[in-house]
Amino acid sequence: MPDAIVIEFPRAVPEEMRKDVRAKLFYAHPLVAAVELAPDGSAATFRLREPVATPPELLGENARKIVTDMVSGFIPIRHKVYFDQRQVTPRHAGDISRELLDGGHIFRLGQGQYGFGPLFSQLMRVFDGMFRAFGAAQGAAEHAFPTLIPVETLHRCDYFTSFPHAVSFVHHLPESIADIERFMVSSTGKDLAHLDFAAARVENVLSPAVCYHVYHSLEGVRLSPAEAGRTFLCKGKCFRYEAGNMTSPERMWDFSMREIVFVGSREFVAAGREASLAWLTDLLTGLGLKCSIETATDPFFAGDAMKKKLFQKSLQLKLEILVDIPSDGHALAVGSQNIHQSFFGNAFHITQDNGEPVHTGCTAFGVERFVLAFLAQYGLDDRHWPECVRAPYAAAP
């Protein structure tokens, strides 16, 4: 039995694509537990979850297909840095995920599922409060949204063709006492993984972002002549299944998102981006984090993914807040600013007063990631935190 399987690629993976390619290689086979790219990008080493007699044929075939699709569509695109604070030297250098887990501040409860003790959950409220204050300053209307989202709604957001690998489907037993009693009998074992769910209908999924609910709730709305646009402050749990990539609290299946959503004319949404970037710049300067704000692309699955990425990056539709994780120097995306042009206005028939579809944009934070990145650079001792965090933390709850 091979302990590790090496797959060689027809073309080497260019340096700037390796992170993306590695993340996608987890979808080469359900048994993949770990992936490592060769230093020259010409091959990958896979480790499997369970021992197998011979390497699964599909693994090599799928891995080569993933690489070929991604590399053949690759076009280098000009990258822009909007805000650069990477000259900062963080005061903490330890492995924060390890420290949080060992210290009982975070505990793993399942695949990509974590619970948070007092230190972490109070910091989540502190950063959440900063985001809410920005929303209030923008005159945003506060909204709360559900976690479930109908398949039909997410379909209109093009999610199933863009990110099918990340979808969490939800179903329930049929409303029939006979089926339910059959299930009760069969579930007395410990593993439901292989139960027969043939009769189940999937009509809902877990929402991968909060702003989809906003567009859905505005379906058919026409802005009044007095409105350049509307601003929403919203919060919700979000879900993105990331297979074997979910090995630390940096990448959770189940996380909290805060969003400010701008809906209106193109100018209104552009002004929302400007205000967001000005606020973010102040916030990141005040926090003294080693970080940057840069152009980015979404992790589309495959198919015409490169076309979508090219479009997104060349128009600078997506900006990411990247915070340095000092223990090994990689950058963690803790939030983003996105411009969707008229995509959601068209999808949900939301129009400006002139009858044209609205433009939309959003500024989003992954709350747990923001806290994690902050702690990575400052450590767990609150005496070393900047005053803008320490004061509200000390005042909580």
Add this chain to the structure above:
Amino acid sequence: MPDAIVIEFPRAVPEEMRKDVRAKLFYAHPLVAAVELAPDGSAATFRLREPVATPPELLGENARKIVTDMVSGFIPIRHKVYFDQRQVTPRHAGDISRELLDGGHIFRLGQGQYGFGPLFSQLMRVFDGMFRAFGAAQGAAEHAFPTLIPVETLHRCDYFTSFPHAVSFVHHLPESIADIERFMVSSTGKDLAHLDFAAARVENVLSPAVCYHVYHSLEGVRLSPAEAGRTFLCKGKCFRYEAGNMTSPERMWDFSMREIVFVGSREFVAAGREASLAWLTDLLTGLGLKCSIETATDPFFAGDAMKKKLFQKSLQLKLEILVDIPSDGHALAVGSQNIHQSFFGNAFHITQDNGEPVHTGCTAFGVERFVLAFLAQYGLDDRHWPECVRAPYAAAP
């Protein structure tokens, strides 16, 4: 085609069981859209989602089985009222769900799925703050928990045999590019309901309560001699699928729960109940709500449900906060106080210093329901709200 189908029962349903029986009759057949019991409890009228040529045979068979199982196991149990404030005359009498939906304060986004505008979401924060203050007074450690919960964890809580009808199963596509691409092609239609999910493995579900995470996170813990017990303040989204019962914002599939969880000796948990009831009494008095706190039972599915209910009620393990909805005078459960004895201590091997399994108990609020019940009695104009709500509402965010 019959517009409505009448099923007669072998035995009439006693008055005190009718609410429970009606709720379960939605599980007689997947097509059931509405159920009405005859005034004497001897029959029910079903309306279906779609027209059918002949009434489905299973409907009658299942409906009679549900009624027979529930009625034959019925034993009248002494009911105790712990707190009675039902003499209050609420100042508002309108249909609050209608007013909230019509006024755009709540909007329906899917089955049992609702979004909340500024008024409602700010009130959620106000009531949440009261609950957090109680937790702080109890010295509770604040925790945040995920929404997903592994099948294995919930299995140990006996959930699949107690409430199988309410479970929301979660799955993702297999980590295999071929399966994912097949899904992308098939998902270009608008309805995923009948897609082939045969390859999907269900390893996680949506958590139906927050406290299960607490017990899971304490697995194998032994309290120290210095600890009579530990108190947790936690919050999370919870999910209970309730089929055709989910016709208004009073009954959501997807809702927010706040819990104070007591883990320790029998005396520690009993003291937690006493403190919770004293605080609840003060809170409900201060709010001036027409309400009561009474013994209750959980909505177990079937099978030995009556035995479980009898056990629960005779030992007064579950108390419910029932708030009057003035528009039609029914009572809405907005929270509960539960004693689990050593059930979770045994299930998760959590022990006291003396080696005995810990006892546990929890005081839980349905946040949206609490807000809804408050508004039902006070209406939407904040000038009429009691000062203990108005002041923090005005101070938000």
